[in-house]
Amino acid sequence: MEETQRSLPAIRLRISLFFFFYGFTFASWASRIPTIQQNLHLSETQLGAVLLAMPVGSFITLPFSGYLTSKVGSRKVVIFAAFIYSFLLTGIGLSSTVLQLTICLFLFGSAGNMMNIAINTQALALERLYQKVIISSFHGMWSVAGLVAASFGTYLIGKAFPVNNHLLLVSGISLGSFILCMPYLLHDQPKQQEKRPFFLKPGKAFMGLGFIAFCSMICQGAMFDWSGVYFKKVVTDNPAYIGIGYTAFMVSMTFVRFITDWLTQRVGFKKIITWCGIATTAGLLIAVFLPYLVPATLGLLLVGMGVSPAVPLVFSAAGNSKKLPAPVAIAAVSSIGFIGLLIGPPIIGFVAGLTSLKISFLILSFFGLAISVLAVLYKGEET
Numbered sequence: 512m513e514e515t516q517r518s519l520p521a522i523r524l525r526i527s528l529f530f531f532f533y534g535f536t537f538a539s540w541a542s543r544i545p546t547i548q549q550n551l552h553l554s555e556t557q558l559g560a561v562l563l564a565m566p567v568g569s570f571i572t573l574p575f576s577g578y579l580t581s582k583v584g585s586r587k588v589v590i591f592a593a594f595i596y597s598f599l600l601t602g603i604g605l606s607s608t609v610l611q612l613t614i615c616l617f618l619f620g621s622a623g624n625m626m627n628i629a630i631n632t633q634a635l636a637l638e639r640l641y642q643k644v645i646i647s648s649f650h651g652m653w654s655v656a657g658l659v660a661a662s663f664g665t666y667l668i669g670k671a672f673p674v675n676n677h678l679l680l681v682s683g684i685s686l687g688s689f690i691l692c693m694p695y696l697l698h699d700q701p702k703q704q705e706k707r708p709f710f711l712k713p714g715k716a717f718m719g720l721g722f723i724a725f726c727s728m729i730c731q732g733a734m735f736d737w738s739g740v741y742f743k744k745v746v747t748d749n750p751a752y753i754g755i756g757y758t759a760f761m762v763s764m765t766f767v768r769f770i771t772d773w774l775t776q777r778v779g780f781k782k783i784i785t786w787c788g789i790a791t792t793a794g795l796l797i798a799v800f801l802p803y804l805v806p807a808t809l810g811l812l813l814v815g816m817g818v819s820p821a822v823p824l825v826f827s828a829a830g831n832s833k834k835l836p837a838p839v840a841i842a843a844v845s846s847i848g849f850i851g852l853l854i855g856p857p858i859i860g861f862v863a864g865l866t867s868l869k870i871s872f873l874i875l876s877f878f879g880l881a882i883s884v885l886a887v888l889y890k891g892e893e894t
């Protein structure tokens with residue numbers, strides 16, 4: 512690595528900016544889902560089917576992403592994925608048919624997964640140089656970006672700003688920022704001597720972490736894709752308030768992720784994850800049984816607090832495994848977690864089509880409860 516040529520704080524800042532603009536790109540798309548649904552005249556069931564394309568793309572490329580990152584190094588994969596991810600956001604904005612949107616979302620999910628594995632590998636490499644837990648602060652930057660993007664998207668929706676122009680603007684800003692930060696990425700050296708299979712089935716040591724990620728990501732993905740729709744269809748008919756639930760969700764994610772590293776060193780992994788499940792369940796139940804602007808917003812605030820620490824802490828635990836290289840370990844856990852992201856959005860759509868969005872969110876609350884149960888049963892020494 513060339514970390515001796517640049518200070519660790521400088522490297523940390525640039526990796527943080529990668530997380531920020533990665534999140535800004537994703538959340539900008541998420542903020543315009545209600546508008547895209549309206550423009551393409553999609554029902555909840557149809558939207559759920561279209562949204563399935565992105566997690567499918569992510570899931571299919573998981574083994575490849577982990578294998579490639581371990582072989583060529585995370586730096587090269589981050590650079591490649593950053594360019595593709597930025598360009599695909601423009602394609603989403605320009606999609607005028609369901610087929611075009613589906614294809615773009617599939618590729619968007621694939622590129623996003625590559626970015627996710629590689630940039631988290633960079634974060635864990637830097638964490639080892641710091642010799643303390645710092646990964647949640649990077650995910651906090653991702654959440655800051657989501658908050659900024661949600662607020663910006665809400666403002667543009669209120670101004671009836673075209674989706675294609677919005678996403679083109681975000682794509683240009685993110686791509687330019689990625690280019691400026693690329694020289695600061697760590698030069699990790701792949702371990703060529705290690706020969707591992709292209710497809711890796713997670714062992715028992717990672718199953719607990721994977722299922723925690725699964726339950727968290729199914730709730731998190733639902734908030735990304737459906738919170739705006741839920742507020743529009745269930746909570747409020749005022750266009751100015753459609754994005755407030757998503758914004759509240761991102762605010763709490765941002766705050767909690769910036770204190771998670773500190774809490775982990777003092778409280779421990781299991782206690783934090785246990786309370787994550789409790790907060791997630793409580794927030795969803797409030798949003799379902801009190802579907803009014805203030806309580807529903809507070810409910811999504813609690814959900815954000817619940818899901819925010821889980822994924823970075825699970826990635827950190829997996830990436831620090833003594834049994835597998837960091838990118839392969841992250842991919843192994845993600846292969847379970849991303850199934851939640853895979854089935855979450857379409858389940859919401861299909862159940863909503865058969866019953867209602869409130870029933871869909873009620874079902875999600877049981878996944879929140881499962882997080883707490885899995886945390887209690889988790890044995891960290893197995894990894």
